[in-house]
Amino acid sequence: MLSYVAAFQYFTGERLADGTFPTIVPYNFTWLPLGSLHFDLGVLLDPISVMMLVVISTVSLMVHIYSFGYMHGERGFQRYYAYLSLFTMSMLGLVLATNIFQMYMFWELVGVSSYLLIGFYYTAPAAIAASKKAFIVTRFADMFFLVGILVFGYFAHSFNFSFAGDVQMGAHAAPFLNVDVDPTVAAGAFLIPAALVLMFIGGAGKSAMFPLHIWLPDAMEGPTPVSALIHAATMVVAGVFQIARMFPMWMEFAPSALSIVVWVGAITAFYAASVACAQSDIKRVLAFSTISQIAFMMVALGASLPAHSGEGILDNHAQLGYMAGMFHLFTHAMFKACLFLGAGCIIHAVHSNEMSAMGGLRKYMPITHITFLICCLAIAGVPGLSGFFSKDEIITACFHYSPVLGWWMTLVAAMTAFYMFRLYYGIFWGKDNEAYAEHRPHEAPWTMTLPLIVLSAVTLVGGWIPFGHFVSAAGTAYDIHLDAQIAITSSVIALLSIGLATYIYMGKTQPVADKLEATFPRLHRWAYKRFYMDEVYQ
Numbered sequence: 001m002l003s004y005v006a007a008f009q010y011f012t013g014e015r016l017a018d019g020t021f022p023t024i025v026p027y028n029f030t031w032l033p034l035g036s037l038h039f040d041l042g043v044l045l046d047p048i049s050v051m052m053l054v055v056i057s058t059v060s061l062m063v064h065i066y067s068f069g070y071m072h073g074e075r076g077f078q079r080y081y082a083y084l085s086l087f088t089m090s091m092l093g094l095v096l097a098t099n100i101f102q103m104y105m106f107w108e109l110v111g112v113s114s115y116l117l118i119g120f121y122y123t124a125p126a127a128i129a130a131s132k133k134a135f136i137v138t139r140f141a142d143m144f145f146l147v148g149i150l151v152f153g154y155f156a157h158s159f160n161f162s163f164a165g166d167v168q169m170g171a172h173a174a175p176f177l178n179v180d181v182d183p184t185v186a187a188g189a190f191l192i193p194a195a196l197v198l199m200f201i202g203g204a205g206k207s208a209m210f211p212l213h214i215w216l217p218d219a220m221e222g223p224t225p226v227s228a229l230i231h232a233a234t235m236v237v238a239g240v241f242q243i244a245r246m247f248p249m250w251m252e253f254a255p256s257a258l259s260i261v262v263w264v265g266a267i268t269a270f271y272a273a274s275v276a277c278a279q280s281d282i283k284r285v286l287a288f289s290t291i292s293q294i295a296f297m298m299v300a301l302g303a304s305l306p307a308h309s310g311e312g313i314l315d316n317h318a319q320l321g322y323m324a325g326m327f328h329l330f331t332h333a334m335f336k337a338c339l340f341l342g343a344g345c346i347i348h349a350v351h352s353n354e355m356s357a358m359g360g361l362r363k364y365m366p367i368t369h370i371t372f373l374i375c376c377l378a379i380a381g382v383p384g385l386s387g388f389f390s391k392d393e394i395i396t397a398c399f400h401y402s403p404v405l406g407w408w409m410t411l412v413a414a415m416t417a418f419y420m421f422r423l424y425y426g427i428f429w430g431k432d433n434e435a436y437a438e439h440r441p442h443e444a445p446w447t448m449t450l451p452l453i454v455l456s457a458v459t460l461v462g463g464w465i466p467f468g469h470f471v472s473a474a475g476t477a478y479d480i481h482l483d484a485q486i487a488i489t490s491s492v493i494a495l496l497s498i499g500l501a502t503y504i505y506m507g508k509t510q511p512v513a514d515k516l517e518a519t520f521p522r523l524h525r526w527a528y529k530r531f532y533m534d535e536v537y538q
Contacts, residue, residue, distance in 0.1 A: 003053040003054055003056075003057035004054065004057070006045070006050065006053060007050050007051075007053060007054050010024075010045055010050045011050070011470055021046065021047050021470070023044065023045070023046040024044075024045040024046070025042055025043065025044050025045075025098055026043055026045065027042050027043045028040055028041070028042030028043070028098055029041060029042065039099070039101045039102075039159065040098055040099050040101075040102065040159075040160065041098075041102055042097075042098035042099075042102070043096045043098065044096060044097065044098040044161060045096070047470055047471040048095075048241070048244055048245065048326060048471060049095050049096055051326065051330060051470070051471055052095040052241060053092065053095065053096075055233050055329070055330055055333045056088065056091050056092055056095065056233045056234065057088075057092075058233075058333075058334075058458075059228070059229060059232045059233035059333055059334070059337045059455075060084075060088040060229060060233065060234075062228075062337060062341070062451035062454060062455055063084065063225045063226075063228055063229045063337070063341070063451070064081070064084065065447055065450060065451050066225050066228075066341050066344070066447065066448050066451045067080065067081070067084065067223075067225045068447045069444060069445045069446075069447035069448040070223065070224065070225055070344055070348065070448060071223065071225070074223075076120065079120075080117075080120060080223070083113060083116045083117050083120065084117070084225075084226070084229070086109070086112075086113045086116070087110070087113035087114070087117060087226075087229060087234055088229075088234070089109075090106050090109035090110045090112075090113050090234075091106070091110055091233070091234040091235075091238070093105075093106035093109070094106035094107055094109075094110060094238060094241070095241060097161075098160060098161060099158075099159040099160045099161060100149050100152070100153070100159045100161070100199075100246075101149060101153070101159045103242070103245070104145065104146065104149055107142065107145070107202075107206070107238060107242075108142065110206075110234060110235055110238055111135065111138050111139065111142065111206075111235075114131075114134055114135075114138075114219070114230060114234075114235050115131045115132075115134060115135040116131075117222050117223070117226040117230075118130050118131040118134055118219045118221060118222040118226070118230075119131030119132075119221075119222070120222055120223055120226065121221070121222075121223075124221065126218075126221050127221040127222065129218070129221075130215075130218035130219055130220075130221040130222070131221075131222075133214070133215050133218050134215040134216075134218070134219050136215075137205060137212055137214060137215040138205045138206055138212075138215065140205065140212075141201055141202050141203075141204060141205020141206065141212055142202050142205065142206075143202075144198045144199070144201035144202050144205075145198065145199050145201065145202020145203070145205075146202075147195075147198050148194075148195040148196065148197070148198030148199035148200075148201075148202065149195075149199065151191050151192075151194065151195035151198070152192060152195035152196070152199070152249075155191055155192050155195070156192065161245060161246075192253045192254070193253055193254030193257050196246065196249060196250055196253065196254050196257060197254070197257055197260060199242065199246065200242075200243065200260065200261060202239070202242070203238070203239030203240070203242040203243055204239060204264060204298075205239070206235060206236065206238045206239040206242075207236050207237070207238065207239030207240055207294045207298065208236055208268075208290075208291050208294065209239070209264050209265065209268045209291075209294075209295065209298065210264065210267055210268040210271050210272075210295075211533065213268065213271075213272070213291050213533075214530075214533055214534055214537060216236065216287055216290070216291060217284050217287045217288065217530070219287070220281070220283040220284060220287055220353075224283065224340060224341070224343060224344035224347060225340075225341065225344060227283060227286075227287070227340050228336075228337045228340035228341050228344070229337075231286070231287070231290040231336055231337075231340060232332070232333045232334075232336045232337035232340065233333045233337065236290060236291075236294050237294065237297075237329055237333070239294070239298075240294060240297045240298060240301070240325065240329055241329075243261060243298065243301045244301060244322070244325065244326060247301065247304070247322060251304075258301070258302045258303075258304065259302065260302070261298055261299075261301060261302030262298075262299055262302030262303055262401065262405065263302075264295075264298065265295040265296070265297075265298030265299035265302060266295070266299055266405060266408055266409065268291060268292070268294075268295035268298070269292045269295035269296055269299065269409065269412045270292075270408065270411070270412050270415075271291075271531070272288045272289070272291035272292035272295065273288070273289075273292045273412050273415040273416055273419065274415070274527050274531075275288045275527050275528075275530050275531070276288035276289050276292065276415075276419040277415060277418065277419045277422065277527060278524050278527035278528040279528065280354055280355050280356060280528075281353045281354060281355075282343050282346065282347070282353055282354075282355060282358075282423060282427065283340075283343055283347075283353055284353075285419060285423050286336070286339055286340055286343060286423075289336070289339075289379070289416065289419070289420065290336060292412060292416065293328070293332050293336065293379070293416075294332075296325075296328055296391065296394050296409070296412075297325040297328050297329055297332075297394075298325075299321075299325075299394065299398060299405070299409060300321040300322070300324045300325030300328065300393075300394040300397055300398075301321060301322060301325045302321070303321040303394075303397045303398050303400070303401035303405065304319050304320070304321035304322045304325075304397070320393065320396065320397040320400060321394070321397035321398075321400075321401070323393070323467065323468055323471065324390060324393035324394040324396070324397050325394065326467070326471055327389070327390040327393060327467045327471075328387075328390035328391065328393075328394055330390070330462065330467070331378070331386035331387055331389070331390045331459070331462050331463060332379075332387070332390070334386065334455050334458045334459050334462055335374075335375040335378045335379055335386065335387060335455070335456075335459045336375075336379070337451075337455055338371055338372075338374075338375045338451075338452055338455035338456050338459060339372065339375045339376075339379070341448070341451055341452055341455070342368050342371055342372040342375070342452055344448070345365065345368045345443075345444040345448055345449070345452070346358065346361065346365070346368060346427060348444055348448070349361070349364070349365060349441040349442060349443075349444070350433070350435070350439075350441055351439070355423070355426040355427060357433055357435060358426060358427045358428075358433060359426070359427070359428075359429070359430040359431055359432060359433050360428070360429065360430055360431060360432040360433070360436075361427055361428050361441055362428040362429065363432075364436075364440070364441040364442060364443070365441060365442070365443045365444070366443065367443055367444075367449045367452060367453065368443065368444065368449065368452065369428050370456075371449075371452040371453060371455070371456035372424065372427070372428070372452075373424060373428075374456045374459055374460060375455075375456060375459055376420045376421060376423070376424045378459045379416060379417075379420055380416060380417035380420055380421065380494050380497070380498055381413055381416075381417065381490060381491065381494045382491070382494065382495070382498075383487075383491050384463070385459060385460065385463060386458075386459050386460070386461075386462035386463035387459075387463070388463060388487075388491070389463035389464075390463065391413060391490070392483075392486065392487045392490055392491075394409065395409050395410055395413065395486055395490050396483045396486050396487075399483070399486055406486070410489070410490050410493060413490055413493070413494060414493045414494060414496070414497045415497070416494075416497075417493075417494040417495075417497035417498050417501070418497040418498075418500060418501050419501075421497075421498050421501035421502065421505070422501050422504075422505055424501075425501065425502065425505035425506050426505060429505070429506050430505075430506075
């Protein structure tokens with residue numbers, strides 16, 4: 001409730017002269033003075049932090065309510081809620097941080113919380129192995145993040161995010177961008193962009209970007225509500241939020257380095273979508289879907305084209321990617337949380353994660369069926385639903401950046417529609433599974449279906465929120481734009497992909513995976529084995 005009150009008061013308050021919302025630091029104190037540097041702790045409110053407050057609080061509330069039903073009767077019920085609350089607190093602290101160092105403290109708390117929740121079933125060897133894998137991979141990436149923070153702080157003489165929006169930023173930045181002065185300043189001109197890239201590596205680890213993605217599919221060993229929270233509103237979006245929070249610094253110091261963010265995201269999006277097309281475990285399909293959708297957000301942020309007017313003011317039309325990425329973070333959080341919680345209801349009903357153990361469930365689980373379908377349509381980009389607006393803005397930004405990138409991401413969007421409806425038909429259509437004769441599936445209790453209804457309702461209307469009216473960063477207004485030609489093209493392609501999945505899977509008489517395997521045996525095996533990336537690490 002406090003998050004909603006804060007958001008209401010912030011967005012109904014006074015704006016700055018240029019129409020953007022102000023950055024407010026209601027609480028801040030020096031925690032650790034260190035020579036000319038000092039480490040602060042405080043609370044920073046600006047459009048993206050307030051937006052994240054709403055996203056995290058909403059999804060966390062739904063997960064807490066859902067868990068009453070899902071975790072009923074489980075050992076360690078109190079421990080589970082303690083870990084869940086720690087996870088939520090850590091992410092809230094991360095998005096409210098006033099400086100990079102404070103963000104890093106909560107960043108590590110998010111990692112610890114995920115380790116505890118992924119390994120919640122500590123008597124299961126697979127859960128313990130998955131929690132260790134997640135912890136080690138993300139800690140490896142965090143090492144780069146920490147080095148980047150230290151290098152940036154040394155040359156920029158500040159850890160504070162307000163530094164990026166300060167009117168004195170030009171005075172700080174000018175010497176770094178002029179390499180004809182003394183050697184220290186010349187080093188800064190090179191090392192500040194390098195520091196930002198190092199911090200991006202840390203974000204890539206948290207957000208499961210290729211090749212640091214290997215921990216996320218195994219994180220499915222934790223309770224399903226935990227998967228919803230990790231994938232929708234906490235750990236995997238932390239990397240996206242880090243890039244968004246540091247975005248003015250990227251634009252000031254290293255605009256050309258944003259191409260690294262673009263192409264890492266583009267490769268990851270295609271890779272994850274390819275793997276999702278071959279998985280038979282419903283949670284793993286959704287896990288690789290998350291990796292692909294987070295990569296969409298990364299691509300959007302990287303595709304924010306730098307453009308300066310004669311007075312040095314950022315051209316808001318060049319910042320479409322930033323707005324699209326933040327919008328997709330918001331819409332994705334809602335429908336992906338609903339999909340994971342819906343998957344939990346399905347697993348709860350059939351006692352299996354495998355699509356081969358499902359089929360025909362629409363007759364037994366009508367609420368889960370309808371809410372799952374709404375979210376599948378949204379993530380596929382069907383016009384009118386939230387995913388359509390945010391995804392098409394990203395694709396529009398990609399076409400502005402490069403036609404090759406635009407078509408590449410359109411292909412990934414088509415693959416998304418295909419594998420999501422492969423999943424949908426494999427669960428809810430086709431013949432009833434033989435196991436239903438012994439154990440008849442039933443709808444989940446209201447504590448589990450209520451969050452599905454709420455999240456699917458937000459998915460229905462979320463795209464119509466005037467997002468660009470509210471969200472900006474560092475005093476810079478960002479434009480929102482939907483290109484009609486691109487929107488129509490991508491929508492037609494998405495509908496064709498849904499049609500293909502419908503033709504293949506709607507009346508299936510054999511397990512879903514068998515059809516792909518029979519048609520493309522070698523390609524299916526490679527995709528099912530995740531292109532052997534785990535074996536490469538071993």
